[in-house]
Amino acid sequence: MKVKATGFGRVDLDPADVMTAIVKTNPAALMVGTDLPSTRARRPFVDEDFNLIAETVSEEHLDAVLWDNAAAFYRLSASPEEADAAADS
Numbered sequence: 046m047k048v049k050a051t052g053f054g055r056v057d058l059d060p061a062d063v064m065t066a067i068v069k070t071n072p073a074a075l076m077v078g079t080d081l082p083s084t085r086a087r088r089p090f091v092d093e094d095f096n097l098i099a100e101t102v103s104e105e106h107l108d109a110v111l112w113d114n115a116a117a118f119y120r121l122s123a124s125p126e127e128a129d130a131a132a133d134s
Contacts, residue, residue: 049077050076064101075106
């Protein structure tokens with residue numbers, strides 16, 4: 046099972062507590078999302094949501110939560126750096 050960390054403006058819970066519990070249970074389960082355009086949220090996604098994720102998830106798991114877990118789930122072969130290099134060529 047995968048869980049997307051998104052929609053913080055739509056929930057009545059502490060996202061940091063939930064993300065901590067997910068990573069503690071299975072670090073490969075948590076993926077980041079933006080919930081844009083956030084049409085159902087009391088408040089839209091804001092850049093500070095990324096800060097909350099970075100502050101909550103340990104440095105050890107941050108790259109996985111921000112990229113690797115979703116890349117594996119969606120079967121993407123390129124890292125962000127490789128994708129940028131391919132786009133520039």
